Amino acid sequence: MPVGRWHLLPGTLCTAEVFSGFLDHLRVPVACRIPWEISQPSVDDYRQKFIQEIRSGDVVCGFSLGAIVAAHHADTLPADCPLILFGINPLPDAPTRKPDRESLRNDVTQYGGRAALANRLRDGKNAMSDDVIERILVMAEQSENLIDAQTQLALTRPGAMDALSQSQAHIIAISGRMDQQADPTHAVKIANSVLRGQFAVLPDVGHYMLLENAQVCANAVASAFEATFSPEKHRS
Structure with a gap:
């Protein structure tokens, strides 16, 4: 399990509290949780913040609109900075x-x-x-x-697949099978389009999966981390 800081990007009309139960299950110390605010009207407004504030070994975790913002800047992340995307639609907003x-x-x-x-x-x-x-x-x-600002950002985002495909970071995309706001197939598309990607489509939960079943979300991320960061994975 990565031990760095966790940057938390919540969705529309959400706060970083949406991640709390999930992080509790993963036993991420409160001192390592860095809440972000989705308060700017363009994805470009966040680029300098990503470059300046995220360092090697950190984890970036986004939900819904926050995941969209994070995905647009995936190409700025260090290779050892995992990116976790919950309930994401990486495409431009449909008219x-x-x-x-x-x-x-x-x-x-x-x-x-x-x-x-x-x-x-x-x-x-x-x-x-x-x-x-x-x-x-x-x-x-x-x-x-x-x-x-959140409405303007959602309506004007250009689509994040280019930034995702250029990223060196390990990317984990997680969707709820019952999600009516972000098609679960987006998680599969992302994982298949990036250099190092994994996906999970969780049964019996929808868009607010982090609140509906925080334990299942934590289990999915823990399994992805175990497959990627376990000592056996790197044993020669």
């Missing part, structure tokens, strides 16, 4: 997503993050527990001031 994204932004601006997400999460299309939904709504309240 058909624009009305939904703008509707969410408008509702957050008018009613607040909790109210804007509450009905969307309880519309009967997902099987998340009330506890998981409440944790999402709390994060939405805490990050609602970022919705304008």
Whole structure:
């Protein structure tokens, strides 16, 4: 298991708290967890931060929009800096997503993050527990001031496959089989397109897999790390 710092990039209307249970299962010390804020309107706005703040041996872990940001800068990462991507769509945003994204932004601006997400999460299309939904709504309240920048970033991203394919880092892409926001086949596509890639498609969880079943997510990452970083892997 890598022992460096973990840079945590959360998704739209999320905070780094989305990773907490997952990191607890992996026994990552709190002092090693570095939360990022997705607060800039363009993926290019983060490039200098990646170059300046991520060093050899660190781990970069992104969820949803945060995973998209991380993927766009995968080519800046040191070769020994693992990149973990949860619930990612590495392609440019589909034009058909624009009305939904703008509707969410408008509702957050008018009613607040909790109210804007509450009905969307309880519309009967997902099987998340009330506890998981409440944790999402709390994060939405805490990050609602970022919705304008996050919406602009999501709508204008150019696609991350070029940066991923040029990366020297080990890349682990993880999706939930029930994800209705990011097609699980993206994880497979990424793993097959990069120099050193692995993927896992987890059963019985959706887009918010980190909250739905943090243990399963931790197990998937631990298995990927074991296959890559175990002493047997490097024994001559």
